[in-house]
Amino acid sequence: MTKDLAGRTALVTGAGSGIGRACAIRLAAAGAHVVVADLREHEAAETAAMIGGVAVTADLADPAAYEEGPLIEHAAQADMIVNNAGFQHVAPIEEFPPEIFSRLMSVQVEAPFRLIRAALPYMKENRFGRVVNISSVHGLRASPFKVAYVTAKHALEGLSKVIALEGAPYGVTSTCVCPAYVRTPLVENQIAAQAEAHRISPEEVVERIMLQPAAIKRLVEPEEVAEMVAYLCGPAGSFITGVSIPLDGGWSAR
Secondary structure (H helix, E strand, C coil): CCCCCCCCEEEEECCCCHHHHHHHHHHHHCCCEEEEEECCHHHHHHHHHHHCCEEEECCCCCHHHHCCCHHHHHHCCCCEEEECCCCCCCCCHHHCCHHHHHHHHHHHHHHHHHHHHHHHHHHHHHCCEEEEEECCHHHCCCCCCCHHHHHHHHHHHHHHHHHHHHHHHHCEEEEEEEECCECCHHHHHHHHHHHHHHCCCHHHHHHHHHCCCCCCCCCECHHHHHHHHHHHHCHHHCCCCCCEEEECCCHHHC
């Protein structure tokens, strides 16, 4: 594998498992030094040990995480930021807990803003930067019972576009990667929640809800998302900015 990211530092949030871990592994394989940020200390340390990276434990919903400390210090020296951290809650709007809506916004919208705000001066000075936001097909399409997640991903899409416009003169790109359902612990938890919300079996959730809108009837693998992230961070991605790239198996073609 070409070490085209040698000498670069990447900060990946939510890198303790799933998409984030796959991205950390792939970027490290391309030569990057990777800072693994996650809410779960053990998982962060495990990923970092796999790739010779640095683990940072942080609650991205806590404003204190963006004051003095390792998270913001690493962000301020990052050549690449991969905003991946997130979680899901499934409920009808009238039953959706406001406190969960607020926390989800903090993790999936405000955290990317704060990290990018810290990283941009360094990126601009070096005239190189890559911001890759792990959005979702739900940043392009809505689904019922996911009011916070859909709202947050749409907001992330807008944030990404503004970064692209402001960063372009300095060699900083910003993109969104928009996968459909990925084979991760988050999706496994969603299956159970959707089964309860719709009062159907987990198997029916996968077949009738998750895979129904897509032309390709399978879940996305984390490594497929990571491969796109690595492409966007590498030399070949230098002219790709301000766009959203669906990895949705044809979902958004409808």
